[in-house]
Amino acid sequence: MxxxxxxxxxxxxxxxxxxxxxxxxxxxxxxxxxxxxxxxxxxxxxxxxxxxxxxxxxxxxxxxxxxxxxxxxxxxxxxxxxxxxxxxxxxxxxxxxxxxxxxxxxxxxxxxxxxxxxPRLLGIEKEKKFTGLGVSFCATCDGFFHKGKDIAVIGGGDTALEEVNYLSKICRKVYLIVRKNYLKASKILQSNVLKKKNVEIFFCTKIIKIIGNDFLEGIQIFNHEKKNSSTLLISGLFIAIGxxxxxxxxxxxxxxxxxxxxxxxxxxxxxxxxxxxxxxxxxxxxxxxxxxxxxxxxxxxxxxxxxxxxxx
Ligand SMILES: Cc1cc2nc3c(=O)[nH]c(=O)nc-3n(C[C@H](O)[C@H](O)[C@H](O)COP(=O)(O)OP(=O)(O)OC[C@H]3O[C@@H](n4cnc5c(N)ncnc54)[C@H](O)[C@@H]3O)c2cc1C
Known part of the structure; x- marks a missing residue:
C-alpha cells in the first residue's frame, strides 16, 4: 500500500x-x-x-x-x-x-x-536535584526570586557576564566564579561588570560542592592556584557555561x-x-x-x- x-x-x-x-x-x-x-x-x-x-x-x-x-x-x-x-x-x-x-x-x-x-552542566552532585531549588540556568527566568539576596554566577563568557549584569541590578551581592585566570567575554561586557560595586570575581576557581539539604544554601569553592577552599552562603547559583x-x-x-x-x-x-x-x-x-x-x-x-x- x-x-x-x-x-x-x-x-x-x-x-x-x-x-x-x-x-x-x-x-x-x-x-x-x-x-x-x-x-x-x-x-x-x-x-x-x-x-x-x-x-x-x-x-x-x-x-x-x-x-x-x-x-x-x-x-x-x-x-x-x-x-x-x-x-x-x-x-x-x-x-x-x-x-x-x-x-x-x-x-x-x-x-x-x-x-x-x-544547558551545559558542571557535573557536580546536587546540581540536577537542586535545579529550580536554587540552581538556575537563566537569570531572566529566576533572578527575581533572589531579589536583595546574595547569589553566584559561574562562567567567564558573554552569557555569564550578561547574567551578572542583569543580576547585579536585583541582587545584593553577585559572586562571579571563573575557572581560568581571565574572562573570555567581550571587552565591553567586562568593563561594565568590573565597574559594579556589588560584584566580586573569583578567578582560577571551581565549585566543588553544593551545600544544602532540601534546597541550595551555599557552595564550596576551590582556588586551584592558591590551593585553598572557602564557602559562599548564597540563595542562588546561576550556571552560565553554555x-x-x-x-x-x-x-x-x-x-x-x-x-x-x-x-x-x-x-x-x-x-x-x-x-x-x-x-x-x-x-x-x-x-x-x-x-x-x-x-x-x-x-x-x-x-x-x-x-x-x-x-x-
Ligand atoms: C531550568 C530551566 C528553567 C527555565 N525557566 C524558564 C522560565 O521561567 N521562563 C522562560 O521563559 N524560560 C525558561 N527557561 C528556558 C526555556 O525552558 C526554553 O527557552 C524553552 O523551553 C525552549 O523551548 P523549545 O521548544 O525551543 O525547546 P525545549 O524546551 O528545549 O524542547 C526541545 C524538545 O525537543 C525534543 N527533541 C530533541 N531531540 C529530539 C529528537 N531527535 N526527536 C524528537 N524530539 C526531540 C525534546 O524531547 C524536547 O521535547 C528555563 C530553562 C531551564 C533549563
Whole structure:
C-alpha cells in the first residue's frame, strides 16, 4: 500500500513544538509531533515559571507543558512518543522529506524542527536535584526570586557576564566564579561588570560542592592556584557555561552556525531546505525564553502553511 504523504511533521515537544502544533492543526495541516527524549522540553525541569504571559500567579513547568500538550491534542495533533533517529531532507521545492524513527519512516512535505537546546552542566552532585531549588540556568527566568539576596554566577563568557549584569541590578551581592585566570567575554561586557560595586570575581576557581539539604544554601569553592577552599552562603547559583543545541541529527542536512544552531532566514523560520522550518531555542542562542520559543513556533507553522499553499 502506498504510504500517505504528510503535510507537517514537528520534531520536539517544548513550547516551540506545541505552539507550532496548535497553529498547524488549526490550519488543517494534521501535524504529527515527536516528543523526543525529553517530553515537554526544558521547562519540565523547573518548578516555577513566573514570566510567561497569562499566568498571574506563575505556573509549575510540568503543569504548563501538560496544558500545552492538551491544547495541541484538542485540535487533533497526533503525538508520537518517540525520538526521531535521522532525517533525509529534500533540496527541491515541493520535495518530500523523510523522517526516520525506530524502524519506520514518515514522508512529509513540511517539517518543523523544534528540538531545543540543553544547558551545559558542571557535573557536580546536587546540581540536577537542586535545579529550580536554587540552581538556575537563566537569570531572566529566576533572578527575581533572589531579589536583595546574595547569589553566584559561574562562567567567564558573554552569557555569564550578561547574567551578572542583569543580576547585579536585583541582587545584593553577585559572586562571579571563573575557572581560568581571565574572562573570555567581550571587552565591553567586562568593563561594565568590573565597574559594579556589588560584584566580586573569583578567578582560577571551581565549585566543588553544593551545600544544602532540601534546597541550595551555599557552595564550596576551590582556588586551584592558591590551593585553598572557602564557602559562599548564597540563595542562588546561576550556571552560565553554555548551551548545546540539539542538532546532531541535522548536521549534514541543514546549515548550522559555528555553535551548532540552525540558521534561519532573518525575520522568518526558513532553513536552507525548502519546506523545512525551525523554531525555538534550536535556532536562537540569544533570547532562549519560553515565550520567544512559542512565538517562533507560531511563525514556523504560518511559514509552512504559506509554503504549502504556494507550492500546491
Ligand atoms: C531550568 C530551566 C528553567 C527555565 N525557566 C524558564 C522560565 O521561567 N521562563 C522562560 O521563559 N524560560 C525558561 N527557561 C528556558 C526555556 O525552558 C526554553 O527557552 C524553552 O523551553 C525552549 O523551548 P523549545 O521548544 O525551543 O525547546 P525545549 O524546551 O528545549 O524542547 C526541545 C524538545 O525537543 C525534543 N527533541 C530533541 N531531540 C529530539 C529528537 N531527535 N526527536 C524528537 N524530539 C526531540 C525534546 O524531547 C524536547 O521535547 C528555563 C530553562 C531551564 C533549563
Amino acid at each position: 502506498k504510504q500517505k504523504i504528510q503535510n507537517c511533521v514537528i520534531i520536539g515537544s517544548g513550547p516551540a513544538g506545541y505552539s507550532a502544533a496548535i497553529y498547524a492543526s488549526r490550519a488543517d495541516l494534521h501535524p504529527i509531533l515527536f516528543v523526543g527524549p525529553n517530553p515537554g522540553g526544558q521547562l519540565t525541569t523547573t518548578t516555577s515559571i513566573d514570566n510567561y504571559l497569562g499566568f498571574p500567579l506563575g505556573i509549575d513547568g510540568i503543569d504548563f507543558m501538560k496544558k500545552c500538550q492538551k491544547q495541541a491534542i484538542r485540535f487533533n495533533t497526533k503525538i508520537m512518543n518517540q525520538s526521531v533517529k535521522s532525517v533525509c531532507l529534500s533540496n527541491k521545492n515541493r520535495g518530500i522529506h523523510h523522517i526516520f524513527f525506530e524502524k519506520e519512516c514518515i514522508k512529509s512535505r513540511g517539517v518543523i524542527v523544534a528540538t531545543g537546546s540543553s 548551551h548545546i543545541p540539539n542538532t546532531e541529527i541535522f548536521k549534514d542536512q541543514l546549515d548550522l552556525d559555528n555553535k551548532g544552531y540552525i540558521i534561519v532566514k532573518k525575520g522568518s523560520t526558513m532553513t536552507n531546505k525548502p519546506g523545512v522550518f525551525s523554531a525555538g531555542d534550536v535556532q536562537d542562542s540569544n533570547y532562549r525564553q519560553a515565550i520567544t520559543s512559542a512565538g517562533t513556533g507560531c511563525m514556523a507553522a504560518l511559514d509552512l502553511e504559506r509554503y504549502l499553499s504556494l507550492s500546491s
